[in-house]
Amino acid sequence: MKIVVTGSAGFIGFHISKKLLQDKKNTIIGIDSISSYYSTQIKRKRLALLNKNKNFKFIKANLIKKNKIENIFKKFKPNIVLHIAGQPGVLYSFKNPNSYKINNTKATKTICAVSKKFNVKKFIFASSSSVYGDQKKFPIKESFIKKPKNYYAKTKLICEEMIKKTFLFSNTKFLIFRFFTIYGPYGRPDMFIHKLLDCIKLEKKISLHNKGQNFRDFTYIDDIVEGIIRVLDKPAKSNSSWSGKSPDPGTSLAPWRIYNIGNNNPIELMDYISAIEKSLNMNAHIELLPLQPGDVPDTYADVNDLVTDIDYKPSTTIQVGIKNFVNWFKDYYQI
Secondary structure: OEEEEEOOOOHHHHHHHHHHOOOOOOEEEEEEOOOOOOOHHHHHHHHHHHOOOOOEEEEEOOOOOHHHHHHHHHHHOOOEEEEOOOOOOOHHHHHOHHHHHHHHHHHHHHHHHHHHHOOOOEEEEEEEHHHHOOOOOOOEOOOOOOOOOOHHHHHHHHHHHHHHHHHOOOOOEEEEEEEOOEEOOOOOOOOHHHHHHHHHHHOOEEEEHHHHOOEEOOEEHHHHHHHHHHHOOOOOOOOOOOOOOOOOOOOOOOOEEEEEEOOOOOEEHHHHHHHHHHHHOOOOEEEEOOOOOOOOOEOOEOOHHHHHHHOOOOOOOHHHHHHHHHHHHHHHHOO
16 A cells, blocks of 8 residues: 655654555555654654555655645555654644644544545544543543544644545545554653653753643554554444434544544553653652643543444553653663
């Protein structure tokens, strides 16, 4: 298969590309602008690893440049698009909302239009659990009302609707994944686990908002990747029991689906930190602060639809996932 992976220099895009390249029948066309939102050093390291495989073709491009994206599709004629690229970060969305308008909504509009024009068979989009906002009932189902609390989440929800409108009456089957708190090797330096280890290493304080009382459905990167890989050769199914009287917004009479993908096993942040301290054999210096604007206190994914439809449920324990990350962190930073 010829598969376009947008954001291939990013954390998730890198791991998906690496996994797909294990099948020698796949050609991966990686597209990334290599933005400076965080250090480009780790992005270039990810790309260096992918470029060792002759079936990986990398093109540096900004997704809003429609002509360039069309030329890429014209040259490679991809069967599948995995749209993973996007502007991450909750707090940054308050400081620079225009970046999210450009790199999330405008970029998605372009990649959708080009994918439809070139009649790709399947389109998969990386959305976020942040679209649910502050929920009071758990676990969170795909059908729950969306209450985004920050601009990042709002743009993800806008992108979801854009994808539905673009492909609903086309030949392209589409799936949307809402990811829950991902971590793992080669993760973004601005992610919590990475910042925590940096602070422990430098003996600096780490600030915990909501006084560390958050529950998070931490999901190991390999579980995210496996879930995506499993749907590649499975066509999205329509929901024959769907009714306009009590509509399920995660399904439709048309063949598309929205899936939560999370560990389905939330852990309190302080317990997560304890597991990291134990694995690193060092203690964190913690500063407890109030909940900050835009943050969601708790997340907990209901993954029953994922289990029912593709017979898959993330299974990496926190202990195993943290051990893998800490070992990578020590090796990468040579500590």
